[in-house]
């Protein structure tokens with residue numbers, strides 16, 4: 001579905017991604033793993049068009065997207081839930097969700113999607129008139145995911161889902177991701193938390209210093225000696 | 235009674251300051267540009283208004299819509315060809331760009347239009363409404379009513395329409411706006427256009443009251459900066475009330491001190507607010523780092 005082909009990414013002089021290739025298959029949950037500063041966010045920002053790659057290409061459903069503007073990429077059906085949620089803090093939950101549906105592709109299914117996200121996270125419906133910035137971290141993450149879902153995405157990218165959240169909440173959100181996948185949306189989950197994310201993923205890639213270190217089926221990776229040693233402390 | 239009279243005139247004129255400052259603040263909050271040429275936009279708006287008057291005999295209130303359209307266009311052109319190419323450069327570059335534009339426009343006006351003051355003659359310009367012993371100038375009253383109406387309309391536009399929400403979203407959290415599919419460049423153009431159109435309206439309302447000359451912008455941009463700092467950067471609400479307050483302060487300092495000192499008074503307010511309340515008097519204790527539309 002999504003294919004990165006030998007991409008390189010620079011911030012000024014600093015190279016953040018080195019000849020990175022990977023593929024995400026439709027209907028799956030794929031995990032993108034790696035330590036701090038490995039290049040995970042850089043990778044998905046390249047996919048979303050926030051950062052321009054220099055060399056290589058990115059194709060989505062057979063179409064090259066790496067020269068497109070971010071809003072055009074959203075119209076293609078890729079949405080990113082960014083690191084740190086980045087909600088519109090001084091707007092209500094309802095308004096955040098409306099902005100999630102800003103793209104043309106999202107307009108016609110607005111009501112249906114709103115119902116769907118409220119069913120998935122009922123607390124959002126209860127608090128829909130509250131400022132997003134006033135909610136707890138977990139609720140904000142729900143709002144951020146819901147805002148992404150409002151765009152009728154084909155591919156939902158989530159950066160650091162578990163960051164700063166209690167383990168029990170993370171479990172709940174991961175379960176929600178499985179529901180989302182079962183509704184037909186492909187997911188790219190970006191995480192430092194290797195064990196929990198591999199548990200719900202079909203496939204995974206591991207980044208180290210901007211390069212692809214490992215990739216494969218999630219259950220096989222769980223038994224990989226390098227991964228065990230470097231990320232699971234075993 | 236004369237103090238009350240002065241205060242009312244000041245308050246009414248403050249409506250114009252509000253319009254100018256809301257425009258400056260909209261551009262600041264959304265595009266994150268301090269538009270030093272904002273005063274020159276006002277100067278241009280008034281010259282255009284004067285031109286419609288002197289060549290076609292159009293009353294400033296009639297030509298207002300044309301002046302607004304011209305300024306909207308001028309704002310878009312400025313954003314597209316001056317600001318957009320330097321968006322990713324350091325803040326100092328942006329400051330020099332708009333400062334340079336300001337100086338260039340002033341000198342262009344001096345060269346082509348001379349340093350003369352131009353004003354319009356209208357039948358109503360010294361008309362007043364008498365309430366008891368108070369005499370309220372009709373052009374000032376009109377300016378005030380228009381300013382309030384436009385402030386309300388702008389508020390409704392930003393709060394209720396999807397485009398307005400997108401403008402606020404860009405101001406509040408630019409990266410997320412990009413990621414939700416907002417065409418941020420287009421929103422910048424719109425914000426600069428609307429911000430300039432507000433100045434266009436202010437210029438049209440000012441024309442029956444003031445005369446226009448090439449350096450007129452300098453005084454007004456100073457006022458707008460004080461208002462923006464007073465009301466809080468990016469706060470439309472703050473800019474609106476800040477404008478009215480500065481109108482009052484101006485009138486008061488004219489009575490209590492000396493008219494010549496009014497700029498010193500602005501400057502004192504500017505410094506005091508920056509020192510003690512850098513996020514503006516209306517912001518609810520939020521840090522000044524959160525420049526955005528509120």
Ligand SMILES: Nc1ncnc2c1ncn2[C@@H]1O[C@H](COP(=O)(O)OP(=O)(O)OP(=O)(O)O)[C@@H](O)[C@H]1O
Pocket residue numbers: 011014016034035036037038039040041042043083192
């Ligand atoms: N805007 C930027 N300007 C310069 N360097 C950057 C920028 N963003 C990221 N980098 C650098 O690129 C490298 C990869 O960063 P990136 O944010 O992609 O890592 P990450 O895997 O997402 O890390 P984390 O888990 O901390 O989010 C880091 O060395 C980082 O310092």
Ligand SMILES: [Mg+2]
Pocket residue numbers: 040041042083159160
């Ligand atoms: Mg990251």
